[in-house]
Amino acid sequence: MQPWHNPGRLSVGASRFASGSFHTEELFIVPDAKALIKSEKRTLVWRKAIGDIEATVIKMYRHRGIVNWHRERLFNFRVQREYEALRVLESAGVPCSVPLLWGCGSAAEHGCFEILVTREIPGVTNLKEALRAGTAPAVPDDLLMLFDAVRQMHQCGIYHGALLPKNILVTLGPQRRPTFYLIDLIKAIHFPNNVQRTVMAHYDLLSLVHGLTNLLPGINCDALLSRYGLGQTAIRELRDHLVWYRSTRYLRNRLAFQFKIWALVTRWHKRLGLGTREKVV
Ligand SMILES: Nc1ncnc2c1ncn2[C@@H]1O[C@H](COP(=O)(O)OP(=O)(O)OP(=O)(O)O)[C@@H](O)[C@H]1O
Ligand SMILES: [Mg+2]
Structure with missing residues (x-):
């Protein structure tokens, strides 16, 4: 063509x-x-x-x-x-x-x-707009389901790469609990293994929590991270990293390059029957 x-x-x-x-x-x-x-x-x-x-x-x-x-x-x-x-x-x-x-x-x-x-997912709006407009779930309890979806995504080997509130759609209804949908996986990398508790998951969570705390200052993300499956030590590490974390173009490109190489190496290891190599934090 x-x-x-x-x-x-x-x-x-x-x-x-x-x-x-x-x-x-x-x-x-x-x-x-x-x-x-x-x-x-x-x-x-x-x-x-x-x-x-x-x-x-x-x-x-x-x-x-x-x-x-x-x-x-x-x-x-x-x-x-x-x-x-x-x-x-x-x-x-x-x-x-x-x-x-x-x-x-x-x-x-x-x-x-x-x-x-x-x-098209009917009746949705992106989480960033919804939080700004005050129409989205703003209490951690309502956001728990989102962290379930993120855990499931990592368990099937997908690193999102742009996990920001604007790339999450949410249904809004006065009576029912919100449903969250993950979208915009243009930067995603597919690993042949579960990536929960790896450095890839760490950066996805960092990006999401950074976005949420910007939109909802003062939100306590511990319950959300614990629902995702992080232990107390990992939550503390993520919170410490959050203090100085900035999502620069250089960081995004460096991570994308690094993670693509790891995905390739992991795939080859699996193919050669050497087991998977996970980059665990
Ligand atoms: N499946 C879908 N159902 C309903 N709306 C959708 C769907 N996919 C995308 N949208 C709408 O399109 C918008 C942009 O989608 P997407 O994030 O994939 O593109 P983008 O170019 O990355 O945009 P942005 O830079 O704003 O994130 C979403 O915020 C949402 O409003
Ligand atoms: Mg987008």
């Missing part, structure tokens, strides 16, 4: 739609402004009913350029990694956005792009 020769084409990497149920070209036509959730130079997110039955959310990364396109083709597209990580979560019963399709292509108005289609 050579996207620069095929303006207006989409090549589907994986799809769970019945073949012929819609034209793939429909997918990268952004509908009216009302459907847009996010509109930035490089990223577009919008709602779309596919085949008029499936309510979906489409995320597009665009203007990637030929060099990036080849690099991603070699190392897997970002949307492919997100699609596969979400499939792992979905099959383990972890609440998340259900992946339906990923693909890449080019179009005159977008240049080279990648898209990920997920099933």
Whole structure:
């Protein structure tokens, strides 16, 4: 596939739609402004009913350029990694956005792009907005379920890599307890083993607790971390780290590089029957 020769084409990497149920070209036509959730130079997110039955959310990364396109083709597209990580979560019963399709292509108005289609979760808002607006669960008791979901995610070997309140969706209802959904796994890394109690889990938790304490100053996260499965010593270590933790671009890139190497080494160890090598904190 050579996207620069095929303006207006989409090549589907994986799809769970019945073949012929819609034209793939429909997918990268952004509908009216009302459907847009996010509109930035490089990223577009919008709602779309596919085949008029499936309510979906489409995320597009665009203007990637030929060099990036080849690099991603070699190392897997970002949307492919997100699609596969979400499939792992979905099959383990972890609440998340259900992946339906990923693909890449080019179009005159977008240049080279990648898209990920997920099933729309009705009646949700992201946790950051909900906490800011005061409509989300602000007491630790209501957030316990979120830490159950994070534990389950780590138990099936997924490191999220951007576990921030804005990447968690929450259903809001006056009567019922909130349900949390993990989304935006573009930075996720899939390990062949449980990563709970590893340095990967430590950084995911650090990022989440840092985000929550910024939005809810004074919140006591001990109950949440204990629900996740941390003992008193690990909770104390995480709290100490939180005092000086800053999520810089350098740190994020360094961790991503380091964890990708560990995932690779762990996979090879497993393949060669040497057992798994876990980086435990
Ligand atoms: N499956 C879904 N169901 C409902 N809404 C969704 C779904 N997936 C994404 N959204 C909406 O789209 C927004 C952006 O999604 P996502 O975080 O995946 O993209 P992003 O480009 O990383 O955006 P941001 O930089 O704001 O995190 C979410 O905050 C949410 O409002
Ligand atoms: Mg996001």
